[in-house]
Amino acid sequence: MNRAPGALEISMTFTLAADAALLKPTRIGETAVDNRIFMAPLTRSRAQADGTPSDLAAQYYSQRAGAGLIISEATAVSKESNGAYLNTPGIYTDGHQAKWAEIAAAVHDGGGRMFVQLWHVGRMGHPDIGGVETVGPSAIAADAVTHTPSGKQSLPVPRALATAEIAPIVADFRRAARRAIDAGMDGVEIHSANGYLLHEFLSDVVNQRTDAYGGSPENRARLTAEVVEAVADEIGAGRVGLRISPGNSAGDMREVDTVGAYEALLERIAPLGLAYLHVLIEPSSAEFGVIRAVWEGNLVLNTGREVDTDFCQMESLAGWGAITAAAIGRAFLANPDLIDRLVLGADLNEPDVATFYAPGPAGYVDYPTLAEAEQPQSA
Ligand SMILES: Cc1cc2nc3c(=O)[nH]c(=O)nc-3n(C[C@H](O)[C@H](O)[C@H](O)COP(=O)(O)O)c2cc1C
Incomplete structure (x- = not known):
């Protein structure tokens, strides 16, 4: 059946039983979470022009505080790291941090927990959006277009980063993480997925450095x-x-070896004892088997853009202990009370693709909860 890219079909014949594994509280590192259904990171392009999150963001995120953990939209660690899409937020000024603090307080007031996803766009950036030069591991362009203020444009050939430029980028991530914690966030998620800078370095095709x-x-x-x-x-x-997405082709990402760099990465960082590894992958894939064999810590699974979330499968995987939690994107976008709806076996609101990245409140803070949807319309 044909459908618009990004549209979602969810067959709601699934009800989460009261004793479901996905509803069991747990700890991820320092954070106690009430359930194992997390909100996946979702760029919504509603931030202010200087990268300060939208005034509506606190309302949007706190509406979804029923998630075991909210992972924020991708958030730039520096001015140089932003600029893949219009109106994406940052966390590198005092003003940004103050707005993230409002968001953290609103989510905590609602009983939720929240991590900020930290991001460098790499070769997915366009100078007309971020006002900065596009950079990447090597001078290899992504064959993709992005929406700039003057319309759709192809992405430029990035300038290969000099070795000496890498340590300052690492320092930007460190400073941004400090700001997130100072803003009252529960933690941060490092975005090493979906064809952005860190993922580009992992690739044996896009990274041709010597x-x-x-x-x-x-x-x-x-x-x-x-x-x-x-x-x-x-x-x-x-x-x-x-967050990693081995083999994912988002952003014209290419990898021939979808295992080696990930094994090396996970073996190197395993002793640190991170809160979790978040993998965007099909669980029947060979790569998932390799990751599960190497990674003994908490594992959050998102089954990815091409596959609608199968809650029954997620519940089985959580029940077997193959995953710690499921990360859910579009269904959370459209259903602020997703957990309640799953427990009741209720229908889900359909996500409206047209307002995913559109400015303003429509499709952002106006998806009704079940209770709101059932209220008789006032005449
Ligand atoms: C509107 C939209 C924005 C997204 N933004 C991000 C993002 O900022 N960071 C990220 O890692 N993934 C992002 N993704 C990918 C989602 O986190 C998730 O992997 C994808 O939607 C598949 O999960 P789902 O089937 O539950 O929606 C985005 C996806 C959508 C639809």
Whole structure:
């Protein structure tokens, strides 16, 4: 059946039993969570022009505080690291931090927990959006377009980062993580997925470097590992998650070897004791088997864009102990009370693709809860 890209079909014949594994509280590092259904990171392009989150963001996130953990939309660690899409937030000024503090307080007031996803866009950036040069591991462009203020444009060929430019990027992640904690967030998730800078370094195709950050699996894993280590040193490993998406082709990402750099990465960072590893992958894939064999810590699974979440499968995986939690994107976007609906076996609101990245409150803070949907419309 044809459907618009990004649309979601959820067959709601599934009801979460009261004793479901996904409803059991647990700890992820330093954070106690009430259940194992997490909100996946979702860019919503509603931030202010200077990267300060939207005034509506506290309402949007607190509406979804029923999630075991909310992972924020991707958030830039520096001005240089932003600019893949219009109106995406940052966490590198006092103003940004103050708004994230409002969001953290609102989510905590609602009984929720929240991590900020930290991001460098890498070769997915466009100078007309971020006002900065596009950079990547190597001068290899993503064959993709992005929406700029003057319309759709192809992504430029990135400038390959000099070796000396890498340590300052690691330091940007460290400082941003400190700001997130100072804002009252429960932790941060390092974004090393979906074709952005850290993922680009992991790739044996997009990364053609000949220095210590390219070539062997250990070298390609080095940047993500250094970021994770620096951030863990700054805020404590129990407040740090890491997101990876081996083999995912988002952003024209290409990898021939979808295992080697990930094995090297996970073996290097395993002793740190991170809060969790978040993997965007199909659980029947060979890569998932490799990761599960290498990674003994908490594992959060998101089954990815092409596959609608099968809650029954997620519940089985959690019940077997194969995953700690399930991360849910579009269904959480459209259903602020997703957990309640799953417990009741109720229908879910359909996500409206047209308002995923549109400015304003429509499709952002106006998806009704079940109780609101059932209220008779006033005449
Ligand atoms: C509107 C939208 C925005 C997204 N933004 C991000 C993001 O900021 N960071 C990220 O890691 N993934 C992002 N993703 C990917 C989601 O986290 C998730 O992997 C994807 O939606 C598949 O999960 P789902 O089937 O539960 O929606 C985004 C996806 C969508 C639909």
